Amino acid sequence: MCFSSSASFVVAAALLPLGVASVRYCLAQRRSELLPLAFSPLFFSAQQALEGVVWLGLAPGGPGWLVHPAALGYLFFAYAFWLAWFPWCVLHLNRQAPPALRRRLLQIALVLGLLVGAGLWLPLLLDGSLLEPVVVNGSLNYTTTLLADRWISLGLGSTVYGLLISAPLLLSSSPRLRWFGGCILGAFLITHLAYGYAFTSVWCFFSALLSGSLYWILRDPDPHAVLVA
Template sequence: MCFSATASFVAAGFTGMVGVITMTRATRKSEFPVAAMPCVFAVQQAIEGALWLTLPHGGDGAAATMLPLAFLLFAEPFWPVFAPIAALLLETDRKRRQMMLGCAAVGICVSAYLLWSILTRTHGAMIQDGHIMYLTDHRSSEWIGLAYLAATGLPFLLSSRRAVSALGAILLVGSFTAYVFYWEFYVSVWCFFAAVGSVVLLAHFEHARRGRQRLAGA
């Protein structure tokens, strides 16, 4: 997260707790990828918390090398593939599924490009102006950025389930805000918005659980 180690670890703990509860509410295998999203964001926030503790004490150790790599692998190549597949598995409407499949195809291409960029070029992280900046010697084009947004946010926005669609709106608004106001810290800030936004998934699964209980009691 873009403020401090404490804020990152608190966000990780809270989001992880929400993720565990959300996963206990999932009853079908197709629901588990979406239900697990808060846990994945919690891992990312924990990585950033560890970076906040590591970077002020020297940026040339093994931890200072591996932690940025771990965070970037989650933030860049992982989500463009995982997000559309998770949304697709949850969707039952045929037309919406077809559009999500298009997002997944875009996501696979973007993920492959970003993974190649991470693995073949130098990368690192530094603290600047109260934020963590992820450093790379390669700057992706605006088209890659738009494709990334389409793959990660649009599939959820297309969902026929209100809470999942709300998550898509939060992801896209958060991404746009991070892009406009925090471009140099975009990766870190976007993931924070996403971690907070994933809390709405708990509302979705809790609503579904109560609906099943009402049907069982009828």
């Protein structure tokens, strides 16, 4: 599979109107509990735009000085933000009386997401030598050196990462949101098996495409199905 700056920028541009429409819908319907999810396509848009900048910087004669800051911004979303964002979004859906066990599981996922995200991304922020994006088989490999590399295999680490992101969505009572979580998990499995050499970039690309469906999810004709987390 071949990606490029054009692919990243096209996806980023396509998600902008969907994100704006999602936010405007929630505001018009006074559905503040849905706003975090509504903002998600906008965040995916920003992440894909950053990857487009990485592509431009790695191109022959491109602005190489942009590669590291753009890659660091991209990995903020990939390594830290999404790990905490989706558990918090699902927790936010019903803040008044969610099932106790489900709420506890989501709280655990949120805490784990914050801790794992900080452990993955902060070392890259503090030491730029731990990050070196390269193009491999037409895709981006961010080539990061992580603190846990000496103890945890890449396969196990990526599996934990994938579960921390998809599990909160699968815990939702909304069929549409569970469908979204299932698609995210499916994209993880495909990427893990077929594009392991560029796992982070390819999975985030697929996830960004899937985030366009959040506009449809938020407009569920049965509000209760989305409200109950």
